[in-house]
Amino acid sequence: MLRIHFTAEDLGRVRIQRTAHEMWESVLSLQLLQTRELPMVFDPWRREVRGAVQRERAAEAVRLFGTLNRFGPYFPDFLTPSGGADFDEGLDLLRRTPARRLRAEITQLGRYHRLPRWVGRLARGEVDAVSALSRALVTWRDVGIAPFRERIRTALDDAWRLRSGRLAEFGWEGLVRSLEPMMRWTPPVLQVQYPADGDLHLEGRGLTIVGSFFCVRYPVTLADRSLAPTLVYPLSHVPGRFRREPVERGTSVAPLLGETRATILDCVAAGHAHTTGEIAARLSLSPPAVSHHTKVLREGGLIESRRSGPAVTHWPTRLGLQLLDGTVGAGV
Template sequence: MGVRIHFSGDDLRKVTIARQSPLMWEIERSLRALQLRDSGAATAPWQAWARLRLPRSAHHLLTLVPPSGPCPDFLSPIEAEPGLESGLERVLSTPRSLLSRDMGQLAERRRLPLWARELGRGSPLVLRALERAMRDYHQAVIQPVHRRLTADLETVVGGLTQTLSRQGLDALLASLHPSIRWNPPVLDVSHELFDQDVHLDGWGLHLVPSFFTPTNAFCVNHTPPMTVVFPILPIEPWRPGPGPGRTHAADTLAALLGGRRAMLLRAIAATDGITTTRLAATAALAPSTVSHHTAALRHAGLITTHRTGTSVRHGTTPLGLDLLRAQPSGIA
């Protein structure tokens, strides 16, 4: 199952990398990550911190955005410019016909409360409440980590751009994420719900890294270029910080292992079976540096390493998982 993206010669010359992930997309993806039972070691500290800070008004958003499966398209407009104000303007100016379509599709899958049905009718009162909920949510759990996300994204995008310039397009497309396979001229994006072939025919491909996309990449293909959003990991581990009723605490895992090894251990746990190449691309480190750190983690009994064909893959041992579970939650 998945979306098979077929490239033409023109499309191979039209591959671009986003400098930032659209904010409204990240809000929608973070709402999903917030509700997952197992969000992965990379985002679990943020999830625990965000749940403590979730404002009451934002609970309505959880009705609209489930942890998996479709949600209303109007909440994450493709054409929105960066920034909260422009994104909210696009959401609030959604034509009533599209509100009715999106909320009708949601009602086919679940029973909706009265306010959600009124949203589908374009109720100004409900739209204002939706705006307040999205503002409160952004202020509580996205804005406090915005600077951190921006810095990490710049590092990741720099690594991807470096791979493209030094090793070429094949190396870039082959190292994006385990859920993406590059079999020239087809990019196979695995997905549990979709099974289709898409021919770009000159559209080109736009790659969007995302911190809050927890497991699999996904495609957005309403308008050109074809957009593929794929998960990336924090460059450094989320550092525990104060939440309601909590005091600031140190990152004990980083103190024990070192920042890079702690980050790599979390990355391996989040995507069990990850390759050395993928780890290097994610962490923006040289493969030789990653191999040095994974050797130390393996000797400590925290990970296992095995070869599959030409790839070397890493997995987390029970001891490594226990060590991760023992970490405090929260975000600085």
């Protein structure tokens, strides 16, 4: 559990980032590639990216970046510099990281992983080693993130509208409720599901909340608590996020399902909304109407649903995805 301690001043300095933080996405996506987390969502992405790495002869660059960015309890904070939401700006900040900080964070990484000899040159801040790391980050961004930028943008836009809307309408507590159960507000402490136990005291610095497409399971924050406080949280995903072809909403299945049900099925499959309330808000329907339509879709084997507290979450079945893709009966 991570406990984030707020003052009254901090509550007025909460910021929700609207766009993707491509340095964080670069780090978290390469870590995700090293795991089997959420296979039904991310295995199509893994297959596509591994093929691209081979085609683009990017294996050496990915290996170099991966040496510093392994899935595990720690990675260096200099890979995700504060204020580096823009990728080029983030690279510039990385290149200007003081040698003493490089050395300290690489020494910390060495407590968890055996590091090759060349990393010592990076720890000393040698220009050629820092430049090689920067080029490796660019290569990974180009093969692992850039081809999927539109999907990432759409998912983050939806998340930002939901979170900022809750913040504007219901204040800080409404925002936190939209992030349950991964976070819970027990004033003046935000309790965050986290793989390690720790405390972060904001002390008037505020908090930047960042949605991440490639973050899974738990939110993540910077290891060095003296840096600008940032909390990165995972977006919700459903199977079908990486369908090969985008589907025009309700075009091919509307005659079979009806316009509204086809739209709901596509909305759920594309990851635009997951709960009954989110679907109702996005499509300007009443929650009872959405519940009726999702019941019909569920009985038809096109979606599955699960209740968690007051919310009911929906996701598409394989049949539902095949119906949207026009591949029913095609054995794919």
